[in-house]
Amino acid sequence: MEESPATAPLENPAPVVEMTDISISFPGVKALDAVSFRMFPGEVHSLLGENGAGKSTLIKALTGVYSIDSGVIRLDGRKVTFSGPAQAQAAGISTVYQEVNLLGNLTVAENVMLGREPRRFGGINWRAMRKRSAEILSGLHLNIDPGSLLNSHSLAIQQLVAIARAIDVQAKALILDEPTSSLDTEEVAELFRVIRTLKDSGVAILFVSHFLEQVYEISDRLTVLRNGQLVGEYLTEELLRIDLVQAMIGKELSVLDDLEAQVHSTEKDRAVGAKSKTFVEARRLTRKGAIAPMDLSIDEGEVVGLAGLLGSGRTEIARLLGGVDRADSGQVSVHGEPVKLRTPRQAIKHRIAYSSENRRSEGVVDELSVRDNIILALQADRGWLRPIPRKRQDELAASYIEALNIKTPNADALVRNLSGGNQQKVLLARWLAIAPRLLILDEPTRGIDIGAKAEIQKLVYGLAENGMSVLFISAELEEVLRLSNRIVVLRDREKVADLPNDGLSVDALLTLIAEGAPAPSHTIGAES
Amino acid sequence: MKNVLNRAVGHRLFWPLVMLAALLLINVIAVPGFLSITVNSEGHLFGSIIDILRNGAPTLIIAVGMTLVIATRGIDLSVGSVCAIAGAVASSMILASPTPNNVGTVTGALLTALVLSLGLGLANGLLVAGLGIQPIIATLILMTAGRGIAMLITEGQIITVNSVPFAFLGSGFILGVPVATVAGVLIFALAALLTRRTAMGLLIEAVGINPEASRQAGVRARGLKFSVYALCALLAGIAGLILTSNQTAADANNTGLFIELDAILAVVIGGTSLAGGRYSLAGTLVGALIIQTLVTTVYTVGIPPIATMVFKAAVVTAVCLLQSPTTAAALERWRSRLATRHLQGVAAKAGAAR
Numbered sequence: 013m014e015e016s017p018a019t020a021p022l023e024n025p026a027p028v029v030e031m032t033d034i035s036i037s038f039p040g041v042k043a044l045d046a047v048s049f050r051m052f053p054g055e056v057h058s059l060l061g062e063n064g065a066g067k068s069t070l071i072k073a074l075t076g077v078y079s080i081d082s083g084v085i086r087l088d089g090r091k092v093t094f095s096g097p098a099q100a101q102a103a104g105i106s107t108v109y110q111e112v113n114l115l116g117n118l119t120v121a122e123n124v125m126l127g128r129e130p131r132r133f134g135g136i137n138w139r140a141m142r143k144r145s146a147e148i149l150s151g152l153h154l155n156i157d158p159g160s161l162l163n164s165h166s167l168a169i170q171q172l173v174a175i176a177r178a179i180d181v182q183a184k185a186l187i188l189d190e191p192t193s194s195l196d197t198e199e200v201a202e203l204f205r206v207i208r209t210l211k212d213s214g215v216a217i218l219f220v221s222h223f224l225e226q227v228y229e230i231s232d233r234l235t236v237l238r239n240g241q242l243v244g245e246y247l248t249e250e251l252l253r254i255d256l257v258q259a260m261i262g263k264e265l266s267v268l269d270d271l272e273a274q275v276h277s278t279e280k281d282r283a284v285g286a287k288s289k290t291f292v293e294a295r296r297l298t299r300k301g302a303i304a305p306m307d308l309s310i311d312e313g314e315v316v317g318l319a320g321l322l323g324s325g326r327t328e329i330a331r332l333l334g335g336v337d338r339a340d341s342g343q344v345s346v347h348g349e350p351v352k353l354r355t356p357r358q359a360i361k362h363r364i365a366y367s368s369e370n371r372r373s374e375g376v377v378d379e380l381s382v383r384d385n386i387i388l389a390l391q392a393d394r395g396w397l398r399p400i401p402r403k404r405q406d407e408l409a410a411s412y413i414e415a416l417n418i419k420t421p422n423a424d425a426l427v428r429n430l431s432g433g434n435q436q437k438v439l440l441a442r443w444l445a446i447a448p449r450l451l452i453l454d455e456p457t458r459g460i461d462i463g464a465k466a467e468i469q470k471l472v473y474g475l476a477e478n479g480m481s482v483l484f485i486s487a488e489l490e491e492v493l494r495l496s497n498r499i500v501v502l503r504d505r506e507k508v509a510d511l512p513n514d515g516l517s518v519d520a521l522l523t524l525i526a527e528g529a530p531a532p533s534h535t536i537g538a539e540s
Numbered sequence: 541m542k543n544v545l546n547r548a549v550g551h552r553l554f555w556p557l558v559m560l561a562a563l564l565l566i567n568v569i570a571v572p573g574f575l576s577i578t579v580n581s582e583g584h585l586f587g588s589i590i591d592i593l594r595n596g597a598p599t600l601i602i603a604v605g606m607t608l609v610i611a612t613r614g615i616d617l618s619v620g621s622v623c624a625i626a627g628a629v630a631s632s633m634i635l636a637s638p639t640p641n642n643v644g645t646v647t648g649a650l651l652t653a654l655v656l657s658l659g660l661g662l663a664n665g666l667l668v669a670g671l672g673i674q675p676i677i678a679t680l681i682l683m684t685a686g687r688g689i690a691m692l693i694t695e696g697q698i699i700t701v702n703s704v705p706f707a708f709l710g711s712g713f714i715l716g717v718p719v720a721t722v723a724g725v726l727i728f729a730l731a732a733l734l735t736r737r738t739a740m741g742l743l744i745e746a747v748g749i750n751p752e753a754s755r756q757a758g759v760r761a762r763g764l765k766f767s768v769y770a771l772c773a774l775l776a777g778i779a780g781l782i783l784t785s786n787q788t789a790a791d792a793n794n795t796g797l798f799i800e801l802d803a804i805l806a807v808v809i810g811g812t813s814l815a816g817g818r819y820s821l822a823g824t825l826v827g828a829l830i831i832q833t834l835v836t837t838v839y840t841v842g843i844p845p846i847a848t849m850v851f852k853a854a855v856v857t858a859v860c861l862l863q864s865p866t867t868a869a870a871l872e873r874w875r876s877r878l879a880t881r882h883l884q885g886v887a888a889k890a891g892a893a894r
Contacts, residue, residue, distance in 0.1 A: 024859070177655075356758050357758040368756060373753070374752050375753055376750075376753065377746045377749045379745075380742075380749060385744070388742075394739070396739040396740040396743050397738055399738050399739040400739070497582070
């Protein structure tokens with residue numbers, strides 16, 4: 013391996029950051045086991061791995077959030093020990109986290125300079141502040157008014173403001189942890205432009221993303237972790253995508269291909285067999301500002317995929333069916349009987365479960381244990397007077413932890429301490445525990461690793477096989493195509509197509525999303 | 541052994557219990573017979589400890605309700621006023637009755653007062669859960685209006701009640717134990733059973749931690765909030781009756797004055813966060829005992845009454861400091877430094893011996 017170019021930096025002789033043989037243990041887990049990692053000036057280095065591989069731990073070790081058990085961190089060749097993120101930042105290592113940690117009700121300038129406001133006569137020098145923040149923003153070619161409120165900008169701009177804030181501290185190294193997870197394609201392009209600007213000015217950038225596409229587009233170098241251990245450091249141009257994926261999950265990816273074959277074989281069975289019964293049918297379902305009158309029907313045991321951009325109405329219609337939001341007008345019937353879905357509770361009574369796309373804020377209850385989270389919906393449905401016996405709770409928790417392969421020390425662990433993918437599985441377990449007839453999954457695989465993704469996809473497939481209806485929403489069209497029997501395409505809050513998944517391609521779907529209905533007959537819907 | 545010690549120090553009730561023990565110790569030093577309990581000719585228990593358990597009961601009873609309210613991310617400032625109203629209603633009914641010593645009369649008066657308290661709690665619940673008004677504002681309304689209502693009921697007078705059955709509540713004994721203490725213990729036990737033997741505790745915690753996630757999981761947050769505010773006011777009513785009976789007078793201005801602050805303090809000292817979520821009734825019990833022991837200490841040690849509030853503030857500050865994560869970390873660093881120094885000392889001695 014000595015002759016591998018990855019071990020000998022190309023044009024950058026000295027790394028800015030050099031972490032050597034870092035180990036960190038948590039009670040019962042070896043989170044990092046002698047992992048080494050380097051960052052070179054003017055280079056984007058992607059850190060890859062499944063959930064629980066140790067990416068966040070490595071970042072937190074670098075930024076001083078966790079103290080390391082053994083190993084050495086060098087910054088510009090000097091050994092450093094940070095006792096907190098503030099120290100790391102002062103030394104030139106800045107971090108931008110997945111969730112924008114800014115104050116929406118302050119101006120852009122105030123956010124950029126927060127905590128480092130230029131002073132004059134004991135007060136804030138507002139003029140200097142506006143000038144300095146304008147300089148930083150223009151340095152990033154960001155054409156926004158520093159005096160405008162942060163909330164008036166899109167999430168993408170806010171993300172860029174967070175970066176502007178991070179680099180004002182004369183960052184030598186910038187860590188971007190999942191910065192793209194809530195951005196659309198154009199916004200990602202804007203972010204990448206900024207990253208390239210920074211890169212050209214010599215900043216070393218650590219990039220974390222679950223989107224391999226983006227990783228390949230932006231990074232020069234890749235480091236792969238698995239189960240807290242270093243798999244290897246590679247130059248991006250020398251690592252084939254399939255090899256990367258195998259390095260990440262350490263097993264053949266054929267499971268996904270098998271799955272696809274299975275779905276399509278049942279597709280044929282369905283076509284041959286008798287027509288399934290309709291489970292839920294929505295007619296002219298409307299909510300102002302969210303969804304134009306829409307018809308949608310889902311058969312028993314059918315997986316319907318919703319494809320469309322963010323804001324196209326895909327989440328909005330799902331929330332109406334799940335009772336999370338109220339429809340202004342329209343009618344939903346279950347097995348032909350009109351029903352009211354005005355609260356999640358009513359939807360659950362009809363065995364319709366909505367699993368939110370916002371796992372943390374609307375999904376798991378993070379200060380409760382895994383067990384409590386799994387039984388929550390079932391318990392709420394039974395009412396507080398009929399507690400689930402402790403023994404039954406333990407059985408439920410144990411069976412779902414095993415069935416969904418939830419990685420947790422035990423059922424008493426707080427959900428807060430689990431990785432994103434495992435939190436998602438806990439949320440799924442909660443919904444499966446109420447034995448839903450229709451499971452609405454809104455972005456169930458967002459921000460989670462390929463292994464967990466495959467497991468969840470397999471699960472969805474298995475559930476539908478057993479007669480459960482699934483409404484599946486994902487920004488990843490491949491995933492929608494892989495799992496769905498039928499695909500509904502939404503655009504600008506309207507349904508533009510409703511077609512069986514019969515040899516559809518990603519490109520065909522993209523065309524539909526971009527341009528609308530190919531033929532009017534498709535808009536009539538599933539009744540045909 | 542060391543492990544056990546570390547675990548004990550890490551327990552969230554450790555420092556409150558240490559503080560309680562320290563307060564008791566101060567009292568024992570000041571008054572050597574402080575812990576002794578005597579039985580008088582009628583078989584009633586007497587002693588300073590019994591006094592603490594009796595006089596602390598109203599605070600404990602209210603703090604139990606407050607714990608549940610706080611766990612739902614709420615707060616109830618109106619409990620003191622509800623105390624006053626309950627006392628005023630019961631007293632004026634007994635006073636107006638031709639047979640104040642009749643058990644039936646007193647029972648009727650007590651039930652009326654409690655039903656009214658429950659109604660006031662439902663009104664709080666309506667404001668908070670029904671109309672979505674912030675709990676601190678919603679209950680502030682009743683906190684200020686309540687004393688006025690009590691004043692209207694007593695017509696501005698301090699009603700002195702001479703009723704044997706009513707006096708029993710505040711100064712009577714059951715099997716030698718003060719009635720108030722028995723009521724406190726029973727209510728504490730019932731609340732613990734109600735929340736932990738049913739799923740109420742879990743659902744309350746879920747709502748307190750993440751209201752939206754709980755709603756989407758089908759938890760009826762609104763109903764739960766209604767219940768905890770109603771329960772809190774009902775318990776405040778009970779506490780108000782005990783206080784009024786103990787003072788043998790209903791005083792619209794002073795019955796239960798500032799008791800909401802004591803109750804909130806008891807909850808916080810017990811380790812339940814004001815941000816809602818996970819709660820500890822056992823912690824609240826310890827908190828209520830600390831507060832009452834504190835009041836007693838002021839008398840036994842002979843702190844002048846004008847300095848009472850300052851003394852109380854000092855102790856509460858100490859407990860809160862001991863519980864804060866920042867202090868815990870500092871203590872941890874100090875301990876490990878001591879340990880290293882000790883080891884170095886041992887090593888140096890060993891070297892010198894050689």
